[in-house]
Amino acid sequence: MRILTISLLVATMTLTACGAVRESRVNPLNWFGGSRSTPVQQKTAEETNPLIPQTTRGGLFSSARDAAREYLGTPIDQVSGLVIERVPGGGIIRxxxxxxxxxxxxxxxxxxxxxxxxxxxxxxxxxxxxxxxARVVRGGTERQRTVMAARRLTDNQLAEARVIRVEGRLNAQTTSRR
Known part of the structure; x- marks a missing residue:
């Protein structure tokens, strides 16, 4: 019991000593200095994006990237729900x-x-x-056949639209601005 008390006392004294050496390099909070502002040199030669490479040489998968993939989707039979959720900068159609x-x-x-x-x-x-x-399976419960999709719209797109309409093969759902 005496060893536990002494070790707790030593640990407490060590931790409180950090406050006394507040400006010291021993204190871990002083290892990185405070931030300060410095001017940035402006490039006036040309405006280029440093993230876009300037080479015209194609990569290993450039031919696969160039081939435009066509979406082969067909309309879903029924649209059962349509909700527009507000998010910062626009909305999400679910x-x-x-x-x-x-x-x-x-x-x-x-x-x-x-x-x-x-x-x-x-x-x-x-x-x-x-x-x-490829292999079509008919049947199943309604819950098994339920699908969901979402799309984000900006505030500008929502400002222009008074009504949002989503069409299926058999029906359509609409929602209008309140």
Whole structure:
């Protein structure tokens, strides 16, 4: 018991000594000095992004990267839910759908038109699509066939849209600005 008391007393005295040597280099809080501002030299020759390489030589996988992959999704049968959640800088469209078959994957919200623009009536339209598996399995419960997808929109996109519409194969869900 005496050894425990002495070792606790020594540890306590050692820790309190750090306050006495506040400006000392022994104190671990002083190992890195305070920050200070220094001017930055401006480059005026040209504006280049240092993160983008300037070489035109292709890499090992450049041919695979150049090939544009086409999305092979087909519309999901029913759109069962549509929720828009506010996030800083915009919103997230979260859509729930029910497919006809099991195993749908790579579910996306794709723009109904090519340029993802709001039409003249203020309607922003998306399609809920997913890729069917090679071997189609019909049946299963509704919960097993339920799929979800989400898409982020900026404040500018939301400001232009009065109505957001998500279409499936059999129905569509819409939500409007309050």
């Amino acid at each position: 859509v729930t759908g029910i497919s006809e078959v099991l195993g749908i994957y790579d579910v996306r919200l794709t723009p109904a038109d090519d340029n993802e623009e709001v039409d003249e009536d203020g309607v922003l339209t998306y399609r809920l699509e997913g890729v069917r598996p």
